[in-house]
Amino acid sequence: MSSPVIVWLRRDLRLSDQAAIAAAAAKGPVIPVYVLDDETAKHRAMGGASRWWLHHSLASLDADLRQKGSRLMLRKGRCEDVLAALAEEVGADEVHALHHYEPWWRNAEKAVAGKVRLCLHDGNYLAPPGSVRTGSGAPYKIYTPFWRALEKQMPPPEPRPCLQTIAAPQTWPASDDLQDWKLLPTAPDWAGGMRNFWEPGEQGAQMRLRDFADKASRYKEERDFPSIKATSFLSPHLHFGEISPAQVWHAVGKAGGSVATFLGEVGWRDCAQNVIVQFPDYGAVPARDTFDAFPWRTGEAARADLRAWQQGRTGYPIVDAGMRQLWHTGWMHNRVRMIAASFLIKHLLIDWREGEQWFWDTLVDADYASNAVNWQWTAGSGVDSNMFVRIMAPLSQSEKFDAAVYIREWVPELADLPDGEIHDPSPVCRPESYPDRLIEHRDARERALAAWEKTKA
Structure with missing residues (x-):
């Protein structure tokens, strides 16, 4: 029998493609x-929600491998030491x-390659990050021209089918027990809602894809309405590599209607990776120097507002629902992510990095590139971003995108309010159990614009 070959898995937890x-x-x-390697990731080790997902994804992958005659080995420590x-x-x-493109994984790949023969392959993106370039050979920084160039290379290659069997070694090395990693919350167990909503793993990803295929042609018309639930819900499955973007593209690419808008969102994921290849510290450092001196609020009042935002107690129903x-x-x-992020940054004048860190810990799809790019876009500090002075109005956004059903689902103390009141409850109708607004929209807007003018001065 030939020598065994090791497959090092990270965010690519699937067997097909x-x-x-x-x-x-x-x-x-x-x-x-x-390999569970928190040492290499350091402060970018996975947050609580991602660790919950990882546990179930690894269990699912092990079950799938056993059906093919194989199994999943688990080891803990620095990747280069463990793999060597x-x-x-x-x-x-x-x-x-x-290939992985987060800065800590790029460092890990170099370290592993220094100890063993490492063979890297593509497959987590529509095109290898950094490969889509301008006519002069430079990497793109702005999404729209990036997407136009990437779209010309589409569709991606046909996905590879899953192997019928996977040859096993004569003897298996020792493996850690998944339970011993303690990835699941216990004191308290706050993951009940996640268990009810998600099925991590390749089968769960394929189920979401089949469900979305029936809605993909209406994506542009319905995606901004949170009450409709018209989005794909594929983001955590894509993040953990339980499904490839090529599989998604070939499953829905010919759906017709406005599916092209959805494909552009898959391209946005590629674009975000393209950005962090150029700016590895994008999750912590503003791309625009103007923001180095921005007067973010600090102190106890700001910390109290941050906690209220985190808990969904801002007094703005659409923000709190999200x-x-x-x-x-x-x-x-x-859509609600954008509203909630804009509210933290512009209504509360709290540093976007506080929000980025909160999302990192609480999102099951906490992707370093997408998270950082989206927060810097909202703040106006990114290489490709919204202008800071464009301040979203949460109350009108809620009404515009008909979020009444969504608010009733997630803010039950407002469930009995009629549609005309639920977006912006008047003092007469506002239940005593629901908090007053942290700040009025007009006051927040004036404060944010004044801060921006001070920054430019």
Whole structure:
């Protein structure tokens, strides 16, 4: 029997359209391994919601592998040390993996390659990040021209089918027990809403894709209405690599109608990776120097406002509904994400990095690139961003996008209000259990614009 080949898994937890597994299987027995490496990620180690998802995704992948005659190995520690030790233990000559582009994973790939023969493959994006370039050969920074260039290369190659069997080594090395990693919350167990809403794993991803295929042609017309639930809900599955973007594209790309708008959103995910390849510290450093001196609010009053925002107690129903949906399910509707992010930054004048960190801990789709790019876009500090002076009005946004049903679902103390009141409850109709607004919209707008003028001065 030929030497076993190691497959190093990270955010690519699937068997179909998985280039690293296919390449390894063509060479010999395969040892799939997931390494829990919080040391390399440091302050970017996964947050609580992502760890919950990871536990269930790994359990699902192990079950899928066992149906193919294989299994999933679990090890903990620095990737380069763990993989080098495993390769020596089993006599493996190669480690195969998919490229990852977060700065800590790029560093890890260099470190691993310094100890073992590392073979990297593409497959987590429509095109390898950094490969779509301008006529002069420079990488794109702005989404619209990036998407136009990427779209010309589409569709992506047909997805690879899942292998019928995966050859196993003669003996399996020792593996950690998933339960011992303690990825699940216990004191308290706050994940009940997530368990009810999600099915992590490749089968769950395919189920979401089949459900969305029936709605994809109406995406542009319905996506901004949180009460309709017309979005794909694929973001955490894509983030953890339980489904490839090529699979998504080929499943819905010919749906007709306004599906092109959805495909552009898949392209936005590629664009975000393209940005962090150029600016690895994008999650912490504003791209525009103007924001280095921005007068963000600090002190106890600001911290109290931040806590109210995190808890969904701002007094603005659409914002509170979104923040409570996030806490309950680990996910928030995209239109509401924009409203909630704008509210934190511009109504409360709290540093966008506070919001980015909160989303990092509470989102099941907490993707470094997408999270950072979206927060810097909203703040106006990004290389491609909204202008700071464009301040979203939460009350009118709520009415415009007919969020009454959505608010009733997530802010039950307002459930009995009629549609004409629920977006902006008057003092007469506002229940005593629902908080007053942290700040009036007009006052917030004037304060934000004054802060911006001070920054420019």
